[in-house]
Amino acid sequence: MSLNGHIFKPSDAAEQRRLLHHEADVLIVGAGILGSALAVALGKQGRSVILLESSLKEPDRIVGELLQPGGVQALEQLGLRDCLEGIDSISTQGYYVSYFGEPVIIPYPKGDSSSIPEGRSFHHGRFVMKLREAAMACPNVTVVETKATGLVTCSHTKQVLGAECATKEAKDCYFAHLTVVADGYASKFRKEHHSYTPKVRSRFWGLELIDAKLPKPNYGHVLVSDNPPVLMYQIGTHETRILIDIPENLPSASVKNGGVKSHLRNVVLPSLPESVQPSFLDALENGSLRSMPNSFLPASSNKTAGLMILGDALNMRHPLTGGGMTVAFNDVLTVRDLLSPENVPNLGNTDQVLSQLSVFHWRRKNSSSVINILAQALYSLFAASDENLKALQRGCFRYFQLGMVDGPVGLLGGLIKRPFVLFSHFFAVAFLSLWVLIAEAPIYKLPVVLFQCIMVFWTACVVIFPYMLIEAFS
Numbered sequence: 001m002s003l004n005g006h007i008f009k010p011s012d013a014a015e016q017r018r019l020l021h022h023e024a025d026v027l028i029v030g031a032g033i034l035g036s037a038l039a040v041a042l043g044k045q046g047r048s049v050i051l052l053e054s055s056l057k058e059p060d061r062i063v064g065e066l067l068q069p070g071g072v073q074a075l076e077q078l079g080l081r082d083c084l085e086g087i088d089s090i091s092t093q094g095y096y097v098s099y100f101g102e103p104v105i106i107p108y109p110k111g112d113s114s115s116i117p118e119g120r121s122f123h124h125g126r127f128v129m130k131l132r133e134a135a136m137a138c139p140n141v142t143v144v145e146t147k148a149t150g151l152v153t154c155s156h157t158k159q160v161l162g163a164e165c166a167t168k169e170a171k172d173c174y175f176a177h178l179t180v181v182a183d184g185y186a187s188k189f190r191k192e193h194h195s196y197t198p199k200v201r202s203r204f205w206g207l208e209l210i211d212a213k214l215p216k217p218n219y220g221h222v223l224v225s226d227n228p229p230v231l232m233y234q235i236g237t238h239e240t241r242i243l244i245d246i247p248e249n250l251p252s253a254s255v256k257n258g259g260v261k262s263h264l265r266n267v268v269l270p271s272l273p274e275s276v277q278p279s280f281l282d283a284l285e286n287g288s289l290r291s292m293p294n295s296f297l298p299a300s301s302n303k304t305a306g307l308m309i310l311g312d313a314l315n316m317r318h319p320l321t322g323g324g325m326t327v328a329f330n331d332v333l334t335v336r337d338l339l340s341p342e343n344v345p346n347l348g349n350t351d352q353v354l355s356q357l358s359v360f361h362w363r364r365k366n367s368s369s370v371i372n373i374l375a376q377a378l379y380s381l382f383a384a385s386d387e388n389l390k391a392l393q394r395g396c397f398r399y400f401q402l403g404m405v406d407g408p409v410g411l412l413g414g415l416i417k418r419p420f421v422l423f424s425h426f427f428a429v430a431f432l433s434l435w436v437l438i439a440e441a442p443i444y445k446l447p448v449v450l451f452q453c454i455m456v457f458w459t460a461c462v463v464i465f466p467y468m469l470i471e472a473f474s
Helices: 010-020 033-044 069-079 124-137 258-271 278-284 322-339 350-363 365-382 387-401 405-413 420-442 443-473
Strands: 022-027 049-053 091-092 094-099 102-107 119-121 141-145 147-153 160-167 170-181 199-210 220-224 230-234 241-246 290-296 307-309
Touching: 010 022, 010 141, 010 387, 022 033, 022 160, 033 141, 033 322, 069 119, 069 322, 091 230, 094 387, 094 405, 102 119, 102 387, 102 405, 124 241, 141 160, 147 170, 170 350, 199 258, 199 278, 241 258, 241 278, 258 278, 258 387, 322 350, 322 365, 350 365, 365 387, 365 405, 365 420, 365 443, 387 420, 387 443, 405 420, 420 443
Parallel strands: 022 049, 022 170, 049 141, 094 220, 170 307
Antiparallel strands: 091 119, 094 102, 147 160, 160 170, 199 241, 199 290, 220 230, 230 241
């Protein structure tokens, strides 16, 4: 039997079922970072997988361009490390943090071996295309270019059976025992099956700089000042990404004051290292300025039979720390293990799958909680909007100057996955902030400073405890 020139053998029965009848064990909506990696992981286990994507053209977007060492390690465990090669990716060895022009170098810490962990930065679209190629090369995976328009749901049990699609205006359906929604930050399927709604406090505005001279090559740059934070990291031999955080209702970026471009030219440009300013000005005048919302979305337990939500559709944190893809690949590892044929022989066993998805919700927190909490807490400090937060911001930088960097950057890089370590470092920063306040104040101001210390400590608690509680109980 043949279809579009493909001659089916008896061993091709699963592929024939996917192509002719649009049926598989697993249906994945979204061939992005997570969807492509998950398709390969499950396909290698012998599962029959259909992977849907509205456009198989190379994506062109900002953010999702820095993979932390913990993400690189997870990618290697998935057997997909080679997807980082052949895309002009850049080795990332740590962070260069500038506090009002005063720098500190924070390299990734050595692990048990003598080798230093390595992150990678790259053009997002090139990396996605490599992951898609890996999915297409997997014998148990069929990739289909079609737009998912809705979920197919049983009217009696409310179980999700698959997805409705439109291909060149022709309607179609695909079915599976388990449908995975991985359609990104603007998911169209999240609302009905997720307990939370994304919250956006700011946007990243991005430019691509050509031949920019960074102060510390092969390091991610974080620039902290009176303005919201700025990130810079090289994504190719000649290209450097710069991301400028602009909170909602920022006066200097208002229409009245000339808008975003005016803010970038009048506020951001003078604050950049001199070596970067020429390429930034050229990109501002001749390049393409794009933006992405910086969203926070706690994870919600998957409780709908036949459905699993993953990736940014499930869980988001501020991209300041570049932890999103690390969370995604670790989630794929966890799903692969929990839904393996040894643990779930038949994905049609809905009760057993739901039980494993409940386990997944809590087990994934081993790797995601630290990254989620740290991203939100660091953004609060680096985008400090009041004196108490600025005191914590200064204490954080002094902490780095004292050489206390291995723990924080290990957490940041997805290498340390213990929330208690994050808690201890955060409050060490808080107490150092109090000491700096007291040490720098004249004696006659001591009563006022002691009151300020109380307020700073209270602010530290307000910054971190809500996110810790969300991770612990949601």
